[in-house]
Amino acid sequence: xxxxxxxxxxxxxxxxxxxxxxxxxxxxxxxxxxxxxxxxxxxxxxxxxxxxxxxxxxxxxxxxxxxxxxxxxxxxxxxxxxxxxxxxxxxxxxxxxxxxxxxxxxxxxxxxxxxxxxxxxxxxxxxxxxxxxxxxxxxxxxxxxxxxxxxxxxxxxxxxxxxxxxxxxxxxxxxxxxxxxxxxxxxxxxxxxxxxxxxxxxxxxxxxxxxxxxxxxxxxxxxxxxxxxxxxxxxxxxxxx
Ligand code: MN
Numbered sequence: 001x002x003x004x005x006x007x008x009x010x011x012x013x014x015x016x017x018x019x020x021x022x023x024x025x026x027x028x029x030x031x032x033x034x035x036x037x038x039x040x041x042x043x044x045x046x047x048x049x050x051x052x053x054x055x056x057x058x059x060x061x062x063x064x065x066x067x068x069x070x071x072x073x074x075x076x077x078x079x080x081x082x083x084x085x086x087x088x089x090x091x092x093x094x095x096x097x098x099x100x101x102x103x104x105x106x107x108x109x110x111x112x113x114x115x116x117x118x119x120x121x122x123x124x125x126x127x128x129x130x131x132x133x134x135x136x137x138x139x140x141x142x143x144x145x146x147x148x149x150x151x152x153x154x155x156x157x158x159x160x161x162x163x164x165x166x167x168x169x170x171x172x173x174x175x176x177x178x179x180x181x182x183x184x185x186x187x188x189x190x191x192x193x194x195x196x197x198x199x200x201x202x203x204x205x206x207x208x209x210x211x212x213x214x215x216x217x218x219x220x221x222x223x224x225x226x227x228x229x230x231x232x233x234x235x236x237x238x239x240x241x
Pocket of ligand 1: 030100101171
């Protein structure tokens, strides 16, 4: 498959990814998904401003890494697209980003309890997940929204080399080397948060060690079939719904 064909497949997957993440309760009427262009890695694809469940192929737009649309044709764009632009700028290894307000994760952004891996399927979290504090960049007079380039750049800096960054009192951003992996990670970030919250209510939590997480992640991500299985299941669940 050449780069043009890969971009076409990624754009189709982008529509499906929006629907899966909405169906799985990761995205509600808000949040967005992006995928970097293979043809031009200095650009990425994302829907026009729309509820993710409603996204259709004609909604997919192309942006440069400053968040400028290349062919807007009157379509409204997401206000928080600099989350995506600045992460793509900072992380050459990242080819897909999910920004969501998935609800079980938010408590870990507003307390001293760090989100960290409690189950093997969330091994990609690896270590306590960093939390972005917008007050550190914009002071008390902030809107919680990541709509300014320098704030997006600060978010990307807090993300560092992690797969996930939390945004205090707001949501999170999940990154991966490809779109389907980003969808997988967004779903399992929410699941890990739910399991960790349950475990914390029962008592002291025995977290995965970094070594365990690294080992499982290598085993899991070493086979494309491991990612295809949940993706195909989520697509089937959409078809049935
Ligand atoms: Mn948001």
